[in-house]
Amino acid sequence: MTGFLSRRLLQSLVVVLLVTVIVFILLHLLPGGPARALLGPRATAVAIENFNHRMGYDRPLPVQYWDWLTQLVTGNLGFSVKFNQPVVSLIGERLPKTLILTVLSTVLALIVAIPLGMAQAVRRNEPTDYAITFWAFVFYATPPFFLGVVLIVVFSVYLPILPAEAPQSSSILVILSQPAGLILPVLTLSLLTIAQFSRYMRSSVIESLAEDYVRTARAKGADERTVLVRHVLPNSLIPIATLLGLSLPTIFSGALITEAVFNFPGMGQLFWTAAQTQDYPIMLGITVLVGVVTVLGSLLADLAYAVLDPRVRYA
Structure with missing residues (x-):
């Protein structure tokens, strides 16, 4: 190792x-x-x-x-022409807000996608599997900006129960004190991620159910719940760990389209503004940061494979 x-x-x-x-x-x-x-x-x-x-x-x-x-x-990423500030300070100001949005959406997606994927695998080729697969394909194929607009129209126009704009503040505490404003952007990102994670989880569980250790556990008299929770689930989470590692760039860089739709003051909106105003120091600084995080995510995914899967051996 x-x-x-x-x-x-x-x-x-x-x-x-x-x-x-x-x-x-x-x-x-x-x-x-x-x-x-x-x-x-x-x-x-x-x-x-x-x-x-x-x-x-x-x-x-x-x-x-x-x-x-x-x-x-030394941490010097240049100086922003539009904001008249160092790029590092701008990223330091926006990054915590983006982490709030993307981490919440990722956690919600995992909580929902893992049980959905397991339910699809257990009820493979049944109406439940077909229904979840249909909606997963719908959300996976839907552009983020369109999904965000649809949610705004439904929950902010026809059913005015949620604000159409994300919390507007430079303070993390103020943003967290307005959870209603985070629901729609978090839901927009979560629905897309749920569709992706649930498909991988379904395939992984189906593959695990065909392994010898599952048949051995059943032959020893283990009930179906014990087989799924103690034997199938830990081995089926390995592809999800890889996806999480490869999702780190998105978590750090922000969801550009989603933040622009909901006017959320995060990294995605910062990059969007820099692209519109040709503020190249910001764009290049964020590009370097995302590149470093991408490499780090890939490294963490490899390490997760080595830790979680005992079948994997690195010479």
């Missing part, structure tokens, strides 16, 4: 380094360069020259990359 962990950490560092190279190249591939992108199309040649000299863009690219990488290591 130690050797495997060391190799995976080394691979992760290489991938993160490649992500920084790609992001740095994208910055310099902007039409007209970073100066033109940040100053606008009407900037004069003198203004662009002064900007490049002040920001160090007139130096050799390897030198620029090394300086940019050392700043990244």
Whole structure:
């Protein structure tokens, strides 16, 4: 396990380094360069020259990359042109709000999807299985913005019982004190995730039910509930652990479309605003952060496989 962990950490560092190279190249591939992108199309040649000299863009690219990488290591992700703030402070302000939204939706999805997937597997090819499969496909194929709008129309217009807008505050305590405003955005994300997780859970449980240890447990006289809870469920959760690891980028970066629909002040809305205003330091900073979290999620998923599945052996 130690050797495997060391190799995976080394691979992760290489991938993160490649992500920084790609992001740095994208910055310099902007039409007209970073100066033109940040100053606008009407900037004069003198203004662009002064900007490049002040920001160090007139130096050799390897030198620029090394300086940019050392700043990244120290936590400096650049400076936002629109908000006139460091990108790190903006991310630090928005990230806790996004974590509230995405973690709540992920936990709710797990609570609902795991029993649904097991029920489908136990009642395979029965009306219950067909009904859950139908709705899972419907929600999985529905775009997030459309689902959010439908929920707003139903629960905020025709049945005005929930607010159409998420809580608007810079304080986490204020957001948590308004749970009604979180219901629709959390439900929008949860319905999409439930559809995905339940399908994986169904397939995993069906595969586990055909294993020898299940037949052995039944032959020893174990009732169906004991077989499902003590034997089938732990082994069937392995694919879900992988999905959770691969879901970390979404949890940290925020649901861009959902946050925009409900005007939720999180990471997704921050990226949306930066894209509309061409605030490239924010977009590149969030891209680097999501790349690092993606690599971390993949590493955690591999470790979860090694811990949860005794059949897996890493040479």
